[in-house]
Amino acid sequence: MEVRVQPVQLLDAQGNLRSHPDYPLDVTPELCRTLYRHMKLARRLDEEALALQRQGELGLWLQSSGQEAAQVGSISALRPTDYVFPSYREHAAAMVRGITPTELLVQWRGNQHSGWSAKRYNFHICTLVLAAQLPHAVGYAMGAQRDGTDEVVTAYFGDGASSEGDASEAFNWAATTAAPVLFFCQNNQWAISTPTHRQMRTPLHQRAAGFGLASHLVDGNDVLAVHAVTQHAAETVRSGGGPAFIEAMTYRIAGHSTSDDPGRYRSAGEVEDWKSRDPLHRLELLLDARGWMDADFRDSLDRECAALAAETRRSCLELQTPDMTRWFDHVVAEPGPHLHQQRDRYQELLSSFLD
Incomplete structure (x- = not known):
């Protein structure tokens, strides 16, 4: 029988901050400004990459707009030494790890399979085949387990990928071996044109618990809650508590990719409703209310975003056609x-x- 639980939330859509007994977080001005900066830069990259694709400079682009809190909040709660297996939409998480616009765009321009060294960033190359990275993450985590490290291996995926057999196999294998892996599902409500209510009868975090994973449900548009829940889950995994699963409830504002027309399968009202829960806006409200974001910070960040956009365009156009x-x-x-x-x-x- 399905038991409905509310996602963990520390910051609501109106910018009101609250505490949570199970997921404490020291909310400082520095933490909020850092998280906001990463989200702002990620969205600016997304906008510029979309423009480049529409102008024929990229073959394809998968936007992350609306999902910045889920990615930034989680990746920033991990250690740089924790290895990450992304899918194909984790641009914000990649940027937090230091991966550059040039390195991100190489694959989408069709120049090579990936633009960065996975070993350098502890961030694997993009996986386009749904859920294929999940067994890889479990295998890598089993290796870390045998090496005796305290590494937490994290795998990002979407709700659509959870319907693949690879996902169920990975969950079960992780649970039975107590592999130090953290499964992070960005439930953005749509698997291309298939809504979650047509994919599954039971919420993902409950399905994961059935495999024996320590499961958590979080408001994926609340960057502070995502950070706190990921911090808690990662430390439990790191201390030998076994694998964990986080379901972050978020929304894909744009289409599945630049080849998709989301207007054919979802309503404008639904999109507007989710836009009202925008992760950047709600953190802005907190920063303004607490006086943690002054004009100098805004201006400096605007200049940084403009510079990022210019560098993204320049580096994309300068990529050489491979032999x-x-x-x-x-x-x-x-x-x-x-x-x-x-x-x-x-x-x-x-x-x-x-x-």
Whole structure:
């Protein structure tokens, strides 16, 4: 029987702050300004990348607008040494880890499979196949477990991915092995055009609890609550408490991708309702009410956002078209005559096109 529980919330849509007995958080001006800055920069990147895609400079883009609190609040509660397995929409989380616009855009411009070193940032490359990263995260966590480290491996995914068999297998394997993995689900209400109520009869956090995962439900548009819940869950995992699951209730403001028309399957009223719960706006209300954000901070952040947008555009346009013939050199260790013939035919095809 389904038991409805309310998501953990520390900051409501009107900017009112409250405490929670199970998820305490020291809410300081510095913490709020840092979280706000990361969210603001992530949204500005999202806007510029969308413009670049519409102008034909990117093949595809998957927007994270509306989900900044879920990503920034969670990733900032982890240690830099905690390894992360993202899906394909975690641009805000990637930026918190220091991944640059150039590194983020390379894949979406079609230049290579990924633009950054996973080892350098402890942030894996994007996974486009739904839920494929979840078994990988569990396997990596089992390795960390055997190495005797206190690393918490975190896997991001969406509600749609939870319907894949890989998700159920990963949850069960993590629970039975007590792997130090934290599953972070951004429930943005839609799996492309399929709403959550058509995907599942039981809330995700309750399903996860059925596998034996310590489960939490949080308001995913409340960056402070996400930070507090992730902090609590991660430390439990780190101390040997076994795997955990966080369901962050949020909303995808834009389409599933730039190839999607969300107006065909959801109402404008629904979108406007969720926009009223905008994660940036509610933190702005708190910052203003407490006097924690003055004109100098606003102006400095606006300049930083403008510089980020300019750098994003410049770096995207300067990305060089890769030499596609070089891919033939990395298929096998010692290429045979058939592979050489394929490469030669491909080069002939390329030379037949006009510049």
